[in-house]
Amino acid sequence: MAKKDSSFLKLVLSLSIVTVIAASALAAVYGITKDPIDQSKLNKKNNAIKLVQPGFDTQNGVIKEVKVLPEGESDSLTVYISESDNALFGAAVETYTNMAFSGRFEIMVGFDKEGKIMGTEVLKANETPGLGDKIDKKKDNFSLQFNGKNPGTMKMKVKKDGGDIDAITAATISSKAFCDAVDRAFKAFQIVVAQYESQKSEPTQVTSN
Amino acid sequence: MSKLKVLTNGFIKENPVFVLVLGMCPTLAVTTSAVNAIGMGLSTTFVLLMSNVIISLLKPIIPKEVRIPIFIVVIATFVSIVDLVLQAYIPALAESLGIFIPLIVVNCIVLGRAEAFASKNSVFKSFLDGIGMGIGFTFALFVIGTFREVFGGGTFFGLPLPFLKGNEVLILVLAPGAFIVLGFIIAIVRSLQKN
Numbered sequence: 001m002a003k004k005d006s007s008f009l010k011l012v013l014s015l016s017i018v019t020v021i022a023a024s025a026l027a028a029v030y031g032i033t034k035d036p037i038d039q040s041k042l043n044k045k046n047n048a049i050k051l052v053q054p055g056f057d058t059q060n061g062v063i064k065e066v067k068v069l070p071e072g073e074s075d076s077l078t079v080y081i082s083e084s085d086n087a088l089f090g091a092a093v094e095t096y097t098n099m100a101f102s103g104r105f106e107i108m109v110g111f112d113k114e115g116k117i118m119g120t121e122v123l124k125a126n127e128t129p130g131l132g133d134k135i136d137k138k139k140d141n142f143s144l145q146f147n148g149k150n151p152g153t154m155k156m157k158v159k160k161d162g163g164d165i166d167a168i169t170a171a172t173i174s175s176k177a178f179c180d181a182v183d184r185a186f187k188a189f190q191i192v193v194a195q196y197e198s199q200k201s202e203p204t205q206v207t208s209n
Numbered sequence: 210m211s212k213l214k215v216l217t218n219g220f221i222k223e224n225p226v227f228v229l230v231l232g233m234c235p236t237l238a239v240t241t242s243a244v245n246a247i248g249m250g251l252s253t254t255f256v257l258l259m260s261n262v263i264i265s266l267l268k269p270i271i272p273k274e275v276r277i278p279i280f281i282v283v284i285a286t287f288v289s290i291v292d293l294v295l296q297a298y299i300p301a302l303a304e305s306l307g308i309f310i311p312l313i314v315v316n317c318i319v320l321g322r323a324e325a326f327a328s329k330n331s332v333f334k335s336f337l338d339g340i341g342m343g344i345g346f347t348f349a350l351f352v353i354g355t356f357r358e359v360f361g362g363g364t365f366f367g368l369p370l371p372f373l374k375g376n377e378v379l380i381l382v383l384a385p386g387a388f389i390v391l392g393f394i395i396a397i398v399r400s401l402q403k404n
Contacts, residue, residue, distance in 0.1 A: 037297045
């Protein structure tokens with residue numbers, strides 16, 4: 001019996017020692033890579049904000065981050081309002097869709113102050129290579145047709161559904177999902193702009209003497 | 210088995226993909242382009258190499274009853290390291306390989322070599338086996354990835370090949386294309402081995 005106990009102890013000990021060493025090694029690597037990972041994520045986001053707002057002076061302009069939850073949505077969206085010379089320049093909206101072929105993808109949509117789309121950028125997508133991945137403007141011209149259009153004055157749907165958007169051949173689901181994401185972005189944009197303007201129109205408080 | 214044989218074994222005679230037909234999940238899923246294939250192959254090679262060496266080193270002190278959990282812990286540690294390093298320094302590649310990097314943990318090539326080779330052989334031989342198998346795996350992925358990317362997407366390492374423009378065989382970059390290409394290559398390898 002005593003022998004069995006000692007061998008059981010040996011099993012427990014050897015497994016514990018290996019896991020402790022493995023855990024400390026991982027902790028060390030995590031510590032080293034944490035900053036570069038955060039940095040690369042931040043860079044990617046900042047880059048996307050710049051890319052979807054062509055003409056925005058990032059040196060002197062101000063970018064404000066606002067979270068909004070459009071009615072009927074379960075997830076909030078992040079809107080980056082850009083201001084130059086203390087006036088609204090436009091906004092970049094981080095939006096998503098759950099109607100994609102692979103479930104979900106995330107894009108960034110840039111609007112000018114009137115709500116016209118200035119550009120789109122794919123943040124995170126896993127659509128079929130050669131078909132659905134054409135939502136990325138690097139692969140196909142599909143997303144370029146949105147530029148210069150205002151979702152408020154058009155039907156943000158593919159032509160098959162009676163809308164104004166030419167779908168990607170053989171990737172209707174991805175195209176519909178893209179419209180869905182842009183539409184969601186526009187809703188968020190409208191809410192944010194309304195808030196922004198009501199704040200601006202309020203008289204700035206002057207310290208009374 | 211001579212040391213040279215150990216090294217070349219994984220490349221030709223026991224190529225993990227074409228002959229042993231192991232690790233099919235990443236093989237089929239990530240070989241949509243040559244870059245993905247090489248990224249995946251090298252990541253797996255690193256994990257295979259390190260886990261082979263460590264397991265071979267630990268072999269005298271690992272009790273037989275818990276060897277599999279210990280192998281898995283060692284492999285999972287190296288996979289997590291690869292995952293973090295890729296995310297930190299090559300984010301574009303980490304993104305396109307996605308879930309398949311963490312899935313190296315359950316790649317049967319890695320566990321298979323730990324159990325069948327590293328736990329029975331010297332550290333140096335396990336090291337050679339890790340390199341051989343890893344390069345064999347990378348080579349196999351590269352062949353499939355290149356074929357699918359060139360004929361399915363009309364590009365090579367992302368560079369467009371103008372003479373293929375408009376003649377891409379789209380199915381090759383889709384899931385069925387992976388099975389088709391792999392099937393043909395395995396058939397060719399088999400018939401070459403018979404002769």
